[in-house]
Amino acid sequence: MELRHLEYFLMLSKELHFTKAAEKLGISQPTLSHQIKMLEKEIGYSLFNRVGKKVELTKIGEIVQQEALNIQGSILSISSQITALSNVEIGELKIAVLPGEITDLVSTLCIQFNQLYPNIKVIIETTDQVEKAVLQNQADFGIDFHLTPNDLLQVTKLYDEDFYLISNQRNKEQNVSFSSVLDYPLILFPSMHQCRKLLNKASNEVGKPLEPIVETSSIRSILNLVRHGVGRSIVSRTLYDFYETEDLFFQHIEKPSLSRAVYLIMKKDCFINYAAREYIKLLVREIEKLHFHTEKDAINSLNSYVL
Known part of the structure; x- marks a missing residue:
C-alpha cells in the first residue's frame, strides 16, 4: 500500500x-x-x-x-516536529473555534501573539464541529463549549464564565432575574451564536419569549448601542472583560443563572508544535489574569502537558 x-x-x-x-x-x-x-x-x-x-x-x-x-x-x-526543531519561530498555527463570541477571545489574543511571534501564521477556523476539526488534523487545538466523550481527545476545562446584563445606567441591585431581563429592550447576537442559543434555551425554560429589538454579530455595535441607550444586552464575561466597557454597568443574572464551561481540546498523544504551545501559554496567562473560575489542577496539568 x-x-x-x-x-x-x-x-x-x-x-x-x-x-x-x-x-x-x-x-x-x-x-x-x-x-x-x-x-x-x-x-x-x-x-x-x-x-x-x-x-x-x-x-x-x-x-x-x-x-x-x-x-x-x-x-x-x-x-x-522537524519544523519545530529546525526553526521554532517560523510556522503555522491552526485553531478551531465555535462561531460567535469565543472567536473574539481567540482573535484578540492573536494581537499579542503576533507581536511576540510575527513570523508565525495564525489560521482561525470557525466551525460548528470543533472536535472533528481537531481529530482530522485540521487544527492544532480547538476551543469548545459542548463535548462528546471521545477517547482520542485530550480535553481540559479552561474556565467557567457567567453572563451579565449590561446597560448604560447603574442599578442598585447586583443581581437580576432572567425573567425580568426579558422585559427590557434587548440588543443581542443572532440565533446562530452560542451565546444566543443559551439565551433561547433559558427563555423557553421560563416560558417567556426572547424578542430582541436589534440583532447584530458585531460586539462593538452591541456595546455602542447599549452606550447610547438603545437597549440593554446580555454578554459573556469573556466579551465584557476583553473590550472597553468601563463606561457600562453590569448585573449578574439569576433564576436561572447563566454560565458555561470553556474547554481546550487537543488530540491525544499528538505532538504539540511550538506555535500551539506558546499560544496556549498565552491563553492560560490571560485567563488567570482575568480571574476566571478555573480548576487549578486542570490548568497545572495543561501547563505541564504543553511545556
Missing part, C-alpha cells in the same frame, strides 16, 4: 465525487478510479458504494478512513 493511495482515498472520502476529487488532486478521473480499485483489491473489500456519479463509504471504508486519518496525522506530526 502506497501513501498516495491513502491520499487519493481520503480526498474521495471527503468529496464523495470522483470528478471533484480528481480535480482537487490534480489527476484525471480514470486515474483516480484505477488507484481506488487497486487499493480495494489490496484490502480485499469495496471501500465505496457507487450510485451513478455519487459515491458513499462502505462500513469497511469508514474503518479505513479513520486509520488513514491517523496515518496522515502521524506524517503531519513528523513534519511538525
Whole structure:
C-alpha cells in the first residue's frame, strides 16, 4: 500500500465525487478510479458504494478512513516536529473555534501573539464541529463549549464564565432575574451564536419569549448601542472583560443563572508544535489574569502537558 493511495482515498472520502476529487488532486478521473480499485483489491473489500456519479463509504471504508486519518496525522506530526526543531519561530498555527463570541477571545489574543511571534501564521477556523476539526488534523487545538466523550481527545476545562446584563445606567441591585431581563429592550447576537442559543434555551425554560429589538454579530455595535441607550444586552464575561466597557454597568443574572464551561481540546498523544504551545501559554496567562473560575489542577496539568 502506497501513501498516495491513502491520499487519493481520503480526498474521495471527503468529496464523495470522483470528478471533484480528481480535480482537487490534480489527476484525471480514470486515474483516480484505477488507484481506488487497486487499493480495494489490496484490502480485499469495496471501500465505496457507487450510485451513478455519487459515491458513499462502505462500513469497511469508514474503518479505513479513520486509520488513514491517523496515518496522515502521524506524517503531519513528523513534519511538525522537524519544523519545530529546525526553526521554532517560523510556522503555522491552526485553531478551531465555535462561531460567535469565543472567536473574539481567540482573535484578540492573536494581537499579542503576533507581536511576540510575527513570523508565525495564525489560521482561525470557525466551525460548528470543533472536535472533528481537531481529530482530522485540521487544527492544532480547538476551543469548545459542548463535548462528546471521545477517547482520542485530550480535553481540559479552561474556565467557567457567567453572563451579565449590561446597560448604560447603574442599578442598585447586583443581581437580576432572567425573567425580568426579558422585559427590557434587548440588543443581542443572532440565533446562530452560542451565546444566543443559551439565551433561547433559558427563555423557553421560563416560558417567556426572547424578542430582541436589534440583532447584530458585531460586539462593538452591541456595546455602542447599549452606550447610547438603545437597549440593554446580555454578554459573556469573556466579551465584557476583553473590550472597553468601563463606561457600562453590569448585573449578574439569576433564576436561572447563566454560565458555561470553556474547554481546550487537543488530540491525544499528538505532538504539540511550538506555535500551539506558546499560544496556549498565552491563553492560560490571560485567563488567570482575568480571574476566571478555573480548576487549578486542570490548568497545572495543561501547563505541564504543553511545556
